Amino acid sequence: MRRVIQKDLILNRNVILINMSVFAACLAFFAVWPEAFSPRAYAGFSSLMVSFLPVSIVTREDKVRAMALGCSLPVSRRTIVKARFLLALILAFLGVLGAFLLGAFVPFSKFEVGDLFAPGPVLMALAGMTLILSLLLPFTLRFGVQGVMIFLIATQVLGVVLFTTVKVTGSVVDVWLVDGIRGGIARLHEAAGPVGFNFLLAAALVALLWVSYLVSARIFERREL
Amino acid sequence: MSDPNPILELRGVGKAYESFALRDVSFSLPRGYIMGLIGPNGAGKTTVIKMILALVRPDAGRIRVFGLDPTLEGEAVRARIGFVHENPVFHSALSAERAAAAVGPFYPTWDEAAFRSLAKEFGVPLSGKLKTLSHGTRTRFALAVALAHNADLLLLDEPSSGLDPAFRRGLLDRLAGVIEGGDTAVLFSSHITSDLDRVADYITFIQDGVLRISETKEEVLERHALVKGDVALLTEATRTLFVGIVTGDFGFVGLTADVEAVRDAFDGESFVVDPATLDDVVFYTGRTGPGGLRLHDHSV
Numbered sequence: 001m002r003r004v005i006q007k008d009l010i011l012n013r014n015v016i017l018i019n020m021s022v023f024a025a026c027l028a029f030f031a032v033w034p035e036a037f038s039p040r041a042y043a044g045f046s047s048l049m050v051s052f053l054p055v056s057i058v059t060r061e062d063k064v065r066a067m068a069l070g071c072s073l074p075v076s077r078r079t080i081v082k083a084r085f086l087l088a089l090i091l092a093f094l095g096v097l098g099a100f101l102l103g104a105f106v107p108f109s110k111f112e113v114g115d116l117f118a119p120g121p122v123l124m125a126l127a128g129m130t131l132i133l134s135l136l137l138p139f140t141l142r143f144g145v146q147g148v149m150i151f152l153i154a155t156q157v158l159g160v161v162l163f164t165t166v167k168v169t170g171s172v173v174d175v176w177l178v179d180g181i182r183g184g185i186a187r188l189h190e191a192a193g194p195v196g197f198n199f200l201l202a203a204a205l206v207a208l209l210w211v212s213y214l215v216s217a218r219i220f221e222r223r224e225l
Numbered sequence: 226m227s228d229p230n231p232i233l234e235l236r237g238v239g240k241a242y243e244s245f246a247l248r249d250v251s252f253s254l255p256r257g258y259i260m261g262l263i264g265p266n267g268a269g270k271t272t273v274i275k276m277i278l279a280l281v282r283p284d285a286g287r288i289r290v291f292g293l294d295p296t297l298e299g300e301a302v303r304a305r306i307g308f309v310h311e312n313p314v315f316h317s318a319l320s321a322e323r324a325a326a327a328v329g330p331f332y333p334t335w336d337e338a339a340f341r342s343l344a345k346e347f348g349v350p351l352s353g354k355l356k357t358l359s360h361g362t363r364t365r366f367a368l369a370v371a372l373a374h375n376a377d378l379l380l381l382d383e384p385s386s387g388l389d390p391a392f393r394r395g396l397l398d399r400l401a402g403v404i405e406g407g408d409t410a411v412l413f414s415s416h417i418t419s420d421l422d423r424v425a426d427y428i429t430f431i432q433d434g435v436l437r438i439s440e441t442k443e444e445v446l447e448r449h450a451l452v453k454g455d456v457a458l459l460t461e462a463t464r465t466l467f468v469g470i471v472t473g474d475f476g477f478v479g480l481t482a483d484v485e486a487v488r489d490a491f492d493g494e495s496f497v498v499d500p501a502t503l504d505d506v507v508f509y510t511g512r513t514g515p516g517g518l519r520l521h522d523h524s525v
Contacts, residue, residue, distance in 0.1 A: 003330050003331050006327070006330065007327040007328070007330075007331075010319075010323055010326055010327040011316045011319060011324075011327055012316075014318065060316075061316075064316055064317060065312075066316055068275075068280055068310060069310065069328075071278075071279075071280055072278050072280065072303060072306075072308050072310070073303060073328065073331040074299075074300050074301070074302075074303040074304035074331050074332065075300060075303075075331060076299060076300050077299075079300075222282075224280065224281045224282065225275070225280040225281070
């Protein structure tokens, strides 16, 4: 697994450095822009940005058609997937950590250290990063760059269609849905307490990531190159 | 091919796609030999090589490499294989040196000094970005990587396309040297049959997903011959003696796999028998000419 990670880092070094620089510039801007984001929103946005970076490593490999080369090396497909997940988590985690440090220490930042390094923003970042990686990595490994594009476009189209349908029909299903989720989370928070809720959320995220890994390994093992 | 433990063995291998199917492919490659895999574009040569590397799963049959199933034990199998894909694709923004640094550590027997020596010998600039190199130079780089870890089996998919004749000749000499120890084997797909004429010990010919021939080069060349004569000699019965026939105003030229039968059938008539080359075998097998198609599967 170490060799796969090492290979991905060597092959994508420049892409990682360039993307990290762009992300840092964006995040620094949002950190000093007073009206931009709350700490939680900043955490969510930074996790969204940095999570696309490991996904781009896989899409890039697919784009330059180097996947057959990688799978011709003496390494199992399952190990490749495991390495991709581990590298994705490491990059996303370091990216979020970097974003928080940037947000806390960049000159003229509106955030204090305690604003970002608090349970709420940290959990928000972890949740955002896990959701994106868990949803996108299986798609990317199975369908490559086209799969990601189709997934993102389909998600947007579906959102627009649902929103339009709701507005045209005068339905309140969107309000009902959002209120339902919010109410469910509030009830869970009340029942489990802050510590229990955080524990449950963390467990749910780990479970989601594990299922995503199993699905990814299964479909990548069957992919023909 | 009587080696009880061939380095590579395919038995009844098949793979179906929407527009193409590889059917019942069987052959084996003993240690210490070079096999030329020939056939027209789209015949299934690359699919065979991809199945050996477990990039593609066969729908039928079984493949054994070093006695192992590459689908189940791919890691152990691929550790002993050196490969060159038809289009050697690496991340093109990398230098050859960094690309090798990414790939080399996967092989327990990787020899960095050998790689550098091969790259120098093959004229691959280590600091040059792969995207700035020609197709031929990228292939040379892939060959240097494939040869730098003392593989037991070399799988080369059209390695000579894009290479200049002088380098091709040097490569063939090197491949001949690689198998000298008797432990290594080479499966070498190529359109350039003259390359195989020079180095191949065995010939496997696939056409439209069907295995036409898999035997020693000497057997292929001894068994096949070109017959030239007047079209009037071609009857329903005599046509069956040919693997492929091309007819024209000049008469006919046919490839036969049974020269004696042709001699018997045309006894007393005017015709010429010439030795066939591998190029002739590929060209005439299943050839459609104005006089019609003669295509006969023959068992191997």
